[in-house]
Amino acid sequence: MPHFAPFTAGSRRSRWGAAALAVLALGMAGCSGSASSSATAGGLDDGLGSRAENRTVDFFTYYDPSADAFWKQILTGAEDAASLTGLKIEAQTASGDTGKMTDLISAAIAKKPAAIVVSFNDPSWESAACEASKAGIPVFAYNVPPSETAADCVVSFVGQDFRAVGSIIGQSLVDQVDIGSGDKVLCPAEEPDQQYAIQRGGGVDDVLKKLGTKCTFLRTSGDDGQALDAMTTWLTANQDVKAIVPLGGTPHRNAVAAQDAAGVKVPIIGFDTSPQVVDGIKSGRILASADQQGYVQGFQPVLEVAQLIDFGISPADMNSGGNGLITKDNVSNLEDPDLEGIRY
Structure with missing residues (x-):
């Protein structure tokens, strides 16, 4: 498990934003062949966060992030990715109610957001998600994937094996x-x-x-x-x-x-x-x-939404990791107060 250097209080978003932009720049440089570094930077400055007009993402959590530390990690990741890419997150929770989740997705279809990001803890709302897909709204899955029946209704899945x-x-x-x-x-x-x-x-x-x-x-x-x-x-x-x-x-x-x-x-x-x-x-x-690393499960699909609507980059499935165990030997890596909401 990597060592986390201590952050300055209140600086998580600015530092992470700068780091994430650097990663994005490297990724774009890797895709651009012989393009110059200045051209790559211009691509990010002029495109990511501005190219698509519809920038609203409906982000749904099954459990309430205000009452559950893990789901708070997920929402924090989503909000950070939205801030980085200029997306507007409309976050709502089903609070563990399967019927409410179905209603939330159905209501989102009428609003025509740029994308819907949702976990599939229960198959009861898969039909609603597929209706959203049929309406031309990309559906991104995280945390728990849809069943095989609804697999074609989502464009990608980010979660743990x-x-x-x-x-x-x-x-x-x-x-x-x-x-x-x-x-x-x-x-x-x-x-x-x-x-x-x-x-x-x-x-x-x-x-x-x-x-x-x-x-x-x-x-x-x-x-x-x-x-x-x-x-x-x-x-x-x-x-x-x-x-x-x-x-x-x-x-x-x-x-x-x-x-x-x-x-x-x-x-x-x-x-x-x-x-x-x-x-x-x-x-x-x-x-x-x-630790299935909920922050990644929120951050990555929202980042993929921006890459899709701004650059036309196809979404990809991603294993959010967590194969290494947190033990008494390395748990101190999670104790930094600035990592609350991200790692615990």
């Missing part, structure tokens, strides 16, 4: 904890039947089944209070659990508190970052976390 990282988490768990046949491993998730949980849990199970056991899935919802209650109740009734593998940010940031409430203390290893997870790693209560 959930199953691969699930296997990394599972292997790290068995490397550090003595788990045998029939042992209980709790795998709580906001919504166990959604693709992120199915794939992450599947990756963990790929490792556990070799030892003769598997995940016990538990629905927590995306509400912190409900997640704490659900895990506390389960742990109180299952004191012989050997480990907890939270499959989402909500159960992960409440796992230590649930153990304390239930009088249980077993290893925790999971997904996503938050202040509670950072504290848990520092204290040793949490072994590690796989």
Whole structure:
């Protein structure tokens, strides 16, 4: 995991904006062959952020960024990319309501934004997304991809390879904890039947089944209070659990508190970052976390919108990374106050 140099307070946006412009300039230079550096700079100055007249992007989050640290990372990335490229972000959240997400997308079609950026945590709004695509509005996916049925309705996807990282988490768990046949491993998730949980849990199970056991899935919802209650109740009734593998940010940031409430203390290893997870790693209560790097999931699709509408550059799928685990050895990289909202 790279080392992050400390930022000057209040300077994140200006420094990141300058760095991102430098990266864009290098990228354009790489595409321009023998074009001079001055011509490349002129291309950026005269095009990116000004060429297309319609610069409104409807950016939809499934969970509320004001209440969820991970989704705040996503929105921060989107806002930074919009600021850099001269796009206007219209951000709205479904607050975990599938019907509301469908309504938000349907309402956006009538407004004709330059693009729609949306996660596909549930397939219930795929039809609305495909209607937007049919109306000529590019649909960019992030965080969770659409099902195969709706895959042709999106122009790109930015997110983590959930199953691969699930296997990394599972292997790290068995490397550090003595788990045998029939042992209980709790795998709580906001919504166990959604693709992120199915794939992450599947990756963990790929490792556990070799030892003769598997995940016990538990629905927590995306509400912190409900997640704490659900895990506390389960742990109180299952004191012989050997480990907890939270499959989402909500159960992960409440796992230590649930153990304390239930009088249980077993290893925790999971997904996503938050202040509670950072504290848990520092204290040793949490072994590690796989950070899917939400900032990238917000920043990259919005950047791709600008590249598409200004330069005609085709959108591309992108693995947002997060294959390296955050552990006690490197968690200090996330402690800089200027990285709040970006890395935790």
